[in-house]
Amino acid sequence: MTATSDMAAAAASSRRTIHPAIVRITHWINAVAMIVMIMSGWQIYNASPLFPFTFSRSITLGGWLAGAIQWHFAAMWVLVVNGLIYVAYGFLSGRFRRKLLPITPRAVIADASAALRGKLSHDDLSVYNAVQRLLYAGILVVGVLIVASGLAIWKPVQLQWLTAIFGGYEASRYVHFFAMAAIVGFIVIHVIMAFAVPKSLRAMITGK
Amino acid sequence: MARKRFVIPGVDTRLLVKDAMKAMPDPSRRRFITGGASLGALTLLTGCNIVDSESAESVLRRISEFNDGVQAAMFSPNRLAPTYSEADIRVPFPFNAYYDISEAPLIDGAAYALEVSGLVDNKKSWTLDELYALPQEKQITRHICVEGWSAIGSWTGVRLSEFLKRVGADTRAKYIWFRCAEGYHTTIDMPTALHPQTQMTFKFGNDILPVAYGYPMKVRIPTKLGFKNPKHVVSMEVTNTDQGGYWENQGYNWFSGL
Numbered sequence: 481m482t483a484t485s486d487m488a489a490a491a492a493s494s495r496r497t498i499h500p501a502i503v504r505i506t507h508w509i510n511a512v513a514m515i516v517m518i519m520s521g522w523q524i525y526n527a528s529p530l531f532p533f534t535f536s537r538s539i540t541l542g543g544w545l546a547g548a549i550q551w552h553f554a555a556m557w558v559l560v561v562n563g564l565i566y567v568a569y570g571f572l573s574g575r576f577r578r579k580l581l582p583i584t585p586r587a588v589i590a591d592a593s594a595a596l597r598g599k600l601s602h603d604d605l606s607v608y609n610a611v612q613r614l615l616y617a618g619i620l621v622v623g624v625l626i627v628a629s630g631l632a633i634w635k636p637v638q639l640q641w642l643t644a645i646f647g648g649y650e651a652s653r654y655v656h657f658f659a660m661a662a663i664v665g666f667i668v669i670h671v672i673m674a675f676a677v678p679k680s681l682r683a684m685i686t687g688k
Numbered sequence: 689m690a691r692k693r694f695v696i697p698g699v700d701t702r703l704l705v706k707d708a709m710k711a712m713p714d715p716s717r718r719r720f721i722t723g724g725a726s727l728g729a730l731t732l733l734t735g736c737n738i739v740d741s742e743s744a745e746s747v748l749r750r751i752s753e754f755n756d757g758v759q760a761a762m763f764s765p766n767r768l769a770p771t772y773s774e775a776d777i778r779v780p781f782p783f784n785a786y787y788d789i790s791e792a793p794l795i796d797g798a799a800y801a802l803e804v805s806g807l808v809d810n811k812k813s814w815t816l817d818e819l820y821a822l823p824q825e826k827q828i829t830r831h832i833c834v835e836g837w838s839a840i841g842s843w844t845g846v847r848l849s850e851f852l853k854r855v856g857a858d859t860r861a862k863y864i865w866f867r868c869a870e871g872y873h874t875t876i877d878m879p880t881a882l883h884p885q886t887q888m889t890f891k892f893g894n895d896i897l898p899v900a901y902g903y904p905m906k907v908r909i910p911t912k913l914g915f916k917n918p919k920h921v922v923s924m925e926v927t928n929t930d931q932g933g934y935w936e937n938q939g940y941n942w943f944s945g946l
Contacts, residue, residue, distance in 0.1 A: 528836035545835065546939035550748040553755055553941070636832065637769045637911050637946040638762045649830060649838055 498606045498683045503575070506566035507684055513562060514663065516541060516555040521660060523548030530657055560627060567620070576617075583613045602677045619666050626659035749939070756943040763945055765879055769910035772828045778839040781892065783900040784914065786872075786934070792899050793869040793920050800904050803923035806865075809856025816904055820890060822846040822854075827885055829910035831917070832946060834935075841901075843908040845889035849882045857926045865931040866907055869920040874933035876909065876916060877943065885910050888921075913944040 499507070519541035526534040527545045542548030570576040587610035594600040595611060608616065632643040632652035646652040674681045682688075783789050801813035824844050832838040852859060864881045867873045880886060889906040890897055897903045902919025909917050915935045925931075936942045 524836065528833070546935070547748075549834070549941065550752055550939060554748055554751040557751070635762065635946060636830070638764065638767060640767075640770055649832065653836065 496606065497687045499687050501687065502569050503566070504684055504687060506562050506569070509558065509562045510566065513555050513559040514667075516551055517559055518660060518664065520548040520551035520555065524552060525657070530653060556630070563623065563627075579608055580613045580617045583610060583617060588614050602680065605680055605683050615666060615669070619663065622659050622662045622666070626656060626663065629656040629659060632656075752939075752941050755941060759943040759945040760877065760879070763879060763911070765883060769829050769885055769946065772830070772840050774828065774842070776840045777828060777842050777893070781841050781901065782837075782839050784833060785919075787870070789900055791870075794899060795869055795904055795920060795922075797904050800922075802905065802921070804855050804925075805923065806925035806927045807858040807861045808852075808926050810854075816890075819846065819888065819905070823850065824890070825887070826891075827887065827908070827910065829885065829908075831910075831914050833914040834940060834944065842893045843887060843889040843906070844891035845887040845905075845908065847884060848886045848888055848907065849884065851888055852881065852926070861926045862928050863926075863930055865925045865927055866918045866921050867923045867925075868918050869922050872918060872920070872934045873931065874916050874918050874936065875927075875931045875942075876907075876912070880909060880911060880945070883909075883911055911946050913946065915940065916944050 519539060522535035523537075523540035523542045524545065526540065527548075540548065542551050591600055591610040595609075600609060600611075628642060629646055629652050631639055632646050633649065633656055636643040636649045636652070643649055643652055646655050674684070785792065797816050800816055802819065803813050804811055824846055826842060826844040828840060828842045830838050830840050848864075852864075859878060859882060862878055863875045864878065865873065865875045876886075885908075887908040889902070889908045890904065892898060892901045897906060902921070905921045906919045907917060907921055916933070930942075933942070
């Protein structure tokens with residue numbers, strides 16, 4: 481190696497931020513906002529359950545329906561404003577394109593079976609494997625769905641065109657619930673993986 | 689929202705509740721405390737009780753007031769709530785109140801007189817016969833409860849906007865305050881009051897309004913959540929002062945628009 485390529489390599493590795501500050505900040509704000517939305521949402525669900533079960537009060541937020549609604553309609557602003565900043569940055573900077581595309585069924589199957597056999601490498605955190613790409617892109621879609629279905633429930637008269645897209649008021653409640661279930665499922669996998677690969681958690685805090 | 693309530697003959701329960709509430713701690717704060725207990729891990733993390741504190745409660749209330757403004761901006765005076773067919777009507781239509789159906793107020797229709805007060809030209813009270821003689825319209829719309837459930841029903845009555853015209857109401861006023869026989873009350877904004885589907889209701893389906901659904905008069909507002917559709921209404925006041933409401937005073941959102 482020549483002196484200049486040594487210097488170039490050293491400069492490159494100190495330059496190689498995996499997650500820029502804006503990604504890290506919006507990530508953690510989103511994490512808090514989502515937890516508030518989910519826990520208060522569970523308390524709201526309990527007031528008129530869609531299925532023959534309710535959520536334990538130990539994991540709900542708000543104490544009763546009025547309190548839960550106050551939390552839910554406060555945190556929604558944080559969730560949406562923060563979410564819009566994150567999505568705008570992702571598109572405008574090209575980060576979504578670079579990090580999440582392409583996704584092919586073959587790659588997803590290959591990486592998923594490697595992961596299940598414990599053979600999926602996490603050496604280079606700056607390149608997402610196909611399962612990550614699918615889930616991170618997928619959760620963006622689910623995020624849009626949960627906000628849209630929430631709006632459809634909240635404003636079935638003023639936004640009746642939106643409520644109609646989901647099949648009406650009652651159907652919108654089910655869409656909202658299933659989107660929540662998908663998000664909770666994502667969180668479980670995501671948190672398990674973050675602790676299973678601790679340097680990924682560090683990267684989302686320090687950026688490197 | 690079912691809740692046991694004492695009915696004491698001869699006592700104005702409205703005033704009794706008002707006095708009692710002044711003496712009691714804020715009930716919603718007790719519930720926030722209950723809510724706070726379920727979020728122990730997070731409060732330990734932050735080192736302070738962010739969920740349960742008085743400042744959390746007041747911030748949440750102020751955001752709810754901000755949301756009132758957002759909702760008022762989203763409200764369109766001409767956008768109608770979706771309507772349905774007779775076949776869509778829920779049978780039986782649900783009863784819901786903060787008391788058991790056995791405690792619903794029984795009002796003598798012959799003695800009933802709707803009080804009209806505040807910023808109006810004509811403060812005479814109205815008998816049921818006089819109210820029934822006003823031009824009536826039927827609507828089949830979806831009642832949506834703050835709890836989340838909904839039911840399609842059929843309500844017939846006179847447009848509130850038409851009634852306000854007849855009593856010479858000042859439609860530049862901000863609010864209308866409705867008070868009910870058993871002490872329930874709510875305040876609505878004038879734009880909603882003037883909406884074509886806001887109705888002083890006297891019939892459910894083809895029958896005179898049953899006790900369960902608010903005999904003798906309900907105010908049906910399909911552009912607002914169910915708790916802002918008062919039953920057993922005995923008085924209405926056109927006013928520039930927000931008088932709050934039974935559930936609004938306990939922390940439910942004031943505008944609650946659909």
